[in-house]
Amino acid sequence: MDIIFYHPTFDNAYWLTHLQQHLPEARVRVWQPGDNQPADYALVWHPPVEMLAGRQSLKAVFALGAGVDAILSRLKTHPDLLPQGVPLYRLEDTGMARQMQEYAVSQVLHWFRRFDDYQAQKQQAQWQPLDEYQPDQFTIGILGAGVLGSKVAESLRAWGFPVCCWSRSRKAWPEVQSFAGQHELDAFLHGTRVLINLLPNTPETENIINRALLDKLADGAYLLNLARGVHVVEQDLLDALNEGTLKAAMLDVFRQEPLPQESDLWRHPRVAITPHVAAVTRPLEAIRYIAETINALERGEATRGQVDLARGY
Numbered sequence: 001m002d003i004i005f006y007h008p009t010f011d012n013a014y015w016l017t018h019l020q021q022h023l024p025e026a027r028v029r030v031w032q033p034g035d036n037q038p039a040d041y042a043l044v045w046h047p048p049v050e051m052l053a054g055r056q057s058l059k060a061v062f063a064l065g066a067g068v069d070a071i072l073s074r075l076k077t078h079p080d081l082l083p084q085g086v087p088l089y090r091l092e093d094t095g096m097a098r099q100m101q102e103y104a105v106s107q108v109l110h111w112f113r114r115f116d117d118y119q120a121q122k123q124q125a126q127w128q129p130l131d132e133y134q135p136d137q138f139t140i141g142i143l144g145a146g147v148l149g150s151k152v153a154e155s156l157r158a159w160g161f162p163v164c165c166w167s168r169s170r171k172a173w174p175e176v177q178s179f180a181g182q183h184e185l186d187a188f189l190h191g192t193r194v195l196i197n198l199l200p201n202t203p204e205t206e207n208i209i210n211r212a213l214l215d216k217l218a219d220g221a222y223l224l225n226l227a228r229g230v231h232v233v234e235q236d237l238l239d240a241l242n243e244g245t246l247k248a249a250m251l252d253v254f255r256q257e258p259l260p261q262e263s264d265l266w267r268h269p270r271v272a273i274t275p276h277v278a279a280v281t282r283p284l285e286a287i288r289y290i291a292e293t294i295n296a297l298e299r300g301e302a303t304r305g306q307v308d309l310a311r312g313y
């Protein structure tokens, strides 16, 4: 069994060593431009078109992340990027859910305890206790009720916040109100105080967080974008912040990354920024999952994590 590996920044030696340990019978190599030698599986992140073009004999391609938009969004212009009929897998959780929980819980509590307001008071050397928020004033609305959204919902429910979620299909989670489909989006937004985005980037979800959506949130709302920058119309976000519709935002992802120095988001006092680190791929957990899936495929057994190319995630 031959496996080719390509990631622009990962530690190749680490990945090859641990892949070989988990798949002793495999021959694993880092793909280099010009390598047209046969392969059974490809592990990729932002692959060059030539890497997979023409490789119809591949048994599967594994994206080394949760979101597969970097591949699917290029298929229109580069149909050879993913060989026809070859299944594409993505990483489901593999250590990312815990990271998303850490990020979401810490930021929601930061806003709930008004630490942003106390930081602002500190700038004025102001010693002034503020009215406390109550949990029932702090409904969390999670856009995207999937592998990561479900875990974030679970952790915020554990803190006693009302939680609702929005997805294409109805969810039956204890103590979480599920809204499904475009026709229920407004009802989901109404009363949401903290909007957390964990949607995949698809043609339907691009630019979804725009002024019309933000205006439907509860007064004094917050935005936590943990998914993709293309979900947010950045000028609409800035306008909503400047006009008071939105109280604050924390953004981990951006339309252009790194975020250009000239972006007004850098300087906005009520915008917090992290450099796309909300949930990074945990190599060992990813390798374990990939090895399990390859072994299942070799045995003709059921697998999880296969991407539905038609729906885009």
Ligand SMILES: NC(=O)C1=CN([C@@H]2O[C@H](COP(=O)(O)OP(=O)(O)OC[C@H]3O[C@@H](n4cnc5c(N)ncnc54)[C@H](OP(=O)(O)O)[C@@H]3O)[C@@H](O)[C@H]2O)C=CC1
Pocket: 066, 067, 068, 091, 092, 093, 096, 143, 144, 145, 146, 147, 148, 149, 166, 167, 168, 169, 170, 181, 198, 199, 200, 201, 202, 204, 205, 226, 227, 228, 252, 253, 276, 277, 278, 279, 280, 313
């Ligand atoms: N910033 C970071 O570091 C990271 C960001 N991410 C981002 O998080 C995203 C989510 O990951 P994950 O939870 O694993 O993904 P999943 O595929 O498990 O979940 C996606 C969710 O979005 C819902 N959804 C998709 N399209 C629509 C739509 N058009 N309308 C309504 N709901 C929709 C799905 O609905 P349904 O359940 O009905 O199918 C599902 O609930 C990734 O795609 C990636 O972009 C992931 C990891 C790290």
Ligand SMILES: O=C(O)C(=O)CO
Pocket: 064, 065, 066, 067, 068, 276, 279, 280, 281
């Ligand atoms: O896994 C993903 O989709 C990510 O964004 C990781 O950076």
